[in-house]
Amino acid sequence: MSTLTPAVPRKKERGGVWLTLLAWVVGVLFVLPVVWMVLTSFHSEADAATNPPAVFAPLTLEGYREFFSGGASPWPPLLNSLTASVVSTALVLLLAFPAAYALSIKPVRKWTDVLFFFLSTKMLPIVAGLLPLYLFAQNAGLLDNIWLLIVFYTAMNLPIAVWMMRSFLSEVPAEMLEAAAMDGAGLTKTLRSVIAPVVTPGIAATALICFIFSWNELLFARVLTATVAETAPVFLTSFVTSQGLFLAQLCAAAFVISLPVLVAGFSAQDKLVQGLSLGSVK
């Protein structure tokens, strides 16, 4: 084989430069709106709303200053989003791990049916359950309460998490589990020394996806929260309608609110793929 390989790349090289160029052009086109958002966020309002665009206008922090201290403070919504995302992600992991265990390591009978039940809940339109949940929250006095969102975000992400964790847990080699059992290792010991090393990256991927989906969610948050438990995406929509259009400030707001997701996603690109494909792409 090794003697033949040189012939193959040479054939490929012919259009190589153009394909590389094309890849770069496509990549730049896709990232351009994001770059434009960041650039505009550092422009003054006057430079942001020009036609043709003032690309090389002087940079300023005006937009960020206005966003953080101009009108309503963005900190409570950002903290609400952080609370809802982190707590619901923790709850999802707590519920999903044992469930996935019962669907892979020591599977219950008809475990595929259970797995598909979880997935089917993901296909039902969220909006169809919105009204009864709203009425329930209203009667229970839970409207505008961050805990209500936490419960819904947990339910929203649990099916994905169960699917992902099951796929990661089923990678634990059966021989290793048998060996551990023969050595007389208890459940805790098996979990810690056999299962944990294999599935820890998978748990990280699951957590990343759950965090991103909770952080992004708009519909539930919009209907079920008001001034107290408002999350960052809701704040962003009200921000535009109440203050008119300030492009630099809007871009600053959009960038700040996207920043946690951008940082988390970029730092764990491979986990992102695993997570999005419910663990089926390794």
Added chain:
Amino acid sequence: MTSVAERTGQSQVQPPPPGAVRRTSDWVRRAPLLPALVFMIVVTQLPFVATLVISFMDWNAYYPDEVGFAGVDNFRRVFTDINMRDAVVTTILLTAGVVLISLVLGLGVALLLDRKFRGRGAVRTMMIAPFLVVPVAAALLWKHALYNPEYGLFNGALTRVWGWFGSDSPPQPDWISNAPLWSVIFALVWQWTPFMMLILLAGLQGRPLDVIEAARIDGASNWQIFRSMTLPHLRQYLELGALLGSIYIVQNFDAVFTITSGGLGTANLPYTIYQIFYQAHDYGRASAAAVVVVVGTMIIATFALRTVSSLFKEDTGR
């Protein structure tokens, strides 16, 4: 519980203890599953039962004294409502449009990124960026910073390019008013192409390279290899991307709500139901619409689940 199980075990199977043991061990196995299962049933299934009940009621929050049984009135209104029918069509167009275009683009980009070249990691990182912008922020960005007819980037770029050729009257289309549905579709395609690309790229990298090399040595052209080897191998990844993309885009609310506020024929089902509920406060009709959507989704989901389950069998069979 155990004693009942034991007795039935005794009457049906000859040796009683194994039956009882199996049943207890079944419950031990089920125990870790139960919290998640019960939680999901309570939070996702009970509301649907409530929706079903409310859909047969005459209930508008503006007239709290007139709550009563409505029979199938709500359903009649849903089926005769032209807005609902339009919403169904819009939902299908929007979902199919976004999924198909982003799948094709995603496949193209994945093929480009499957080669080794300078800066491949950088291009991949740039490609992922759109998916990591919070959807509402992305929708606002497209609406105000890109599509805006006066100072959006698109028209700004047109002015600049026309300027290079000495023209003072560049075309300045009002993108959202001229093509509202396409405006929403393109903003979503921009966000979902990276998703499709990532899944397809992972698929491409799992190809058996030795077989492809052998085919190339046997004189197969790139197109032949793509048609008869790459594409069949990618089939399950294409299906996975289409399925997961559909699940999310069918439910899209953020882009429709933000870019067009459901106007100009872009109101999809989630937005329409949201409106009946949130603005008209017609709980009965909103619930009936929700029930119709759920039934429709169930029919489609059955086919979709069949696809996943066939993928899934291949997966466990390996």
